[in-house]
Amino acid sequence: MLSCQKEFFNLKPEVHYLNNAYRAPLLKSSEEAGIQSLIKQRNPFDLKPDDFFDGVLEVRMSFGKLVNCRPSEVAVMPSTSYGFTSVLNNIKAGKKKKAIVVKEEFPSGYFSMERWARENDAELQIVEPDPSAEQKGENWNQRIIDAVDENVAVVLISSIHWMSGVKFNLKAIGEKCQKVGAYFIVDGTQSVGAMPMDIKEFRIDALVCAGYKWLLGPYSIALAYIGDKFVNGIPLEESWMNRVNARNFSSLSDYASEYEPGAGRFNVGETSNFIMMPMLKASLEQLLEWKPERIQEYAKQLDLPLRTFIKEIGGEVEEDDFLAFHLISPKLPSYLDVGRLKQKLEENQVFLSARGNNLRISVNVFNTVDDIQKLIEVVKEKL
Numbered sequence: 001m002l003s004c005q006k007e008f009f010n011l012k013p014e015v016h017y018l019n020n021a022y023r024a025p026l027l028k029s030s031e032e033a034g035i036q037s038l039i040k041q042r043n044p045f046d047l048k049p050d051d052f053f054d055g056v057l058e059v060r061m062s063f064g065k066l067v068n069c070r071p072s073e074v075a076v077m078p079s080t081s082y083g084f085t086s087v088l089n090n091i092k093a094g095k096k097k098k099a100i101v102v103k104e105e106f107p108s109g110y111f112s113m114e115r116w117a118r119e120n121d122a123e124l125q126i127v128e129p130d131p132s133a134e135q136k137g138e139n140w141n142q143r144i145i146d147a148v149d150e151n152v153a154v155v156l157i158s159s160i161h162w163m164s165g166v167k168f169n170l171k172a173i174g175e176k177c178q179k180v181g182a183y184f185i186v187d188g189t190q191s192v193g194a195m196p197m198d199i200k201e202f203r204i205d206a207l208v209c210a211g212y213k214w215l216l217g218p219y220s221i222a223l224a225y226i227g228d229k230f231v232n233g234i235p236l237e238e239s240w241m242n243r244v245n246a247r248n249f250s251s252l253s254d255y256a257s258e259y260e261p262g263a264g265r266f267n268v269g270e271t272s273n274f275i276m277m278p279m280l281k282a283s284l285e286q287l288l289e290w291k292p293e294r295i296q297e298y299a300k301q302l303d304l305p306l307r308t309f310i311k312e313i314g315g316e317v318e319e320d321d322f323l324a325f326h327l328i329s330p331k332l333p334s335y336l337d338v339g340r341l342k343q344k345l346e347e348n349q350v351f352l353s354a355r356g357n358n359l360r361i362s363v364n365v366f367n368t369v370d371d372i373q374k375l376i377e378v379v380k381e382k383l
């Protein structure tokens with residue numbers, strides 16, 4: 001099993017950072033790549049045309065390995081909202097009259113779908129878990145699968161819920177979408193990198209992931225798998241970089257009518273992103289070495305004592321089959337004031353997110369048993 005990899009990060013030693021779902025700390029290798037590429041900008045005279053494209057290609061290759069697609073099926077973008085709109089603009093409702101999201105989907109996904117539904121005169125159906133059920137995972141997944149019928153044009157869902165950490169059964173939902181002819185769009189931001197992802201197995205049509213969480217990259221780069229259904233799509237913008245002749249700087253104004261094949265047409269303009277792209281490249285390479293399944297296993301072992309403790313004190317944790325172990329959101333006993341607890345935790349250098357009566361605890365390979373023990377210790381003081 002993977003051991004703790006804290007030495008690969010520059011986190012302050014006294015801090016217990018349990019909030020990777022908010023923003024990942026920088027890897028040392030990524031930080032160094034950023035510094036070196038910044039320094040390179042001092043002297044642009046040896047910048048070759050290929051340099052505008054090769055770094056991007058390496059990132060597309062690495063992301064392809066992570067999610068099981070070809071580099072040509074990967075597009076580089078600034079955010080998930082950009083990715084969702086890029087694909088949704090190419091989906092027509094036709095005779096179908098419904099679109100599906102889940103309750104409390106992240107706003108970038110929700111608003112993209114809300115607009116699509118409005119513009120396509122369709123109903124946006126929001127599927128929620130059974131409010132009376134203690135465990136959400138099983139009944140929520142079943143409700144989603146049942147909701148996907150012949151009337152549904154598109155389903156947009158996160159791979160795991162960004163607040164509760166509930167794991168969605170992408171395989172079953174993807175199969176149902178394929179059966180009824182609905183597009184299946186997935187927001188992988190809160191799991192890709194820390195949990196296995198396979199766009200083929202899950203029959204995903206488009207997968208969009210912000211880079212600054214579990215991909216351990218810088219803020220403002222997102223990566224997307226964009227599948228076959230969109231190969232003839234119309235991108236949001238017309239960048240010279242996405243045309244077949246783009247590497248040939250001396251003939252750019254022989255305007256090529258063809259886009260780069262595959263998902264390349266959806267790349268944001270100035271894709272090269274000379275400082276951040278090498279940072280993301282370093283992060284992806286490290287992730288491929290660690291492997292998402294091993295990171296997930298590490299997280300599962302690490303937060304096991306916490307999950308046990310929460311149950312002992314009368315709190316609730318989602319059952320294992322529907323839990324992403326790197327992001328758990330246990331419900332605390334109602335007599336605990338979560339706001340005050342969070343404040344107390346921060347005084348003790350424990351950083352995480354809180355919502356309602358839930359704490360969102362997200363762990364990665366830089367976390368240690370001590371981080372979890374410190375959290376338990378502070379909660380115990382408040383009991």
Ligand SMILES: Cc1ncc(COP(=O)(O)O)c(C=O)c1O
Nearest residue numbers: 079080081106108158162189210
């Ligand atoms: C599930 C999910 N998707 C997307 C994002 C980021 O969205 P965007 O890239 O549109 O800013 C977040 C940020 O917290 C998130 O949790």
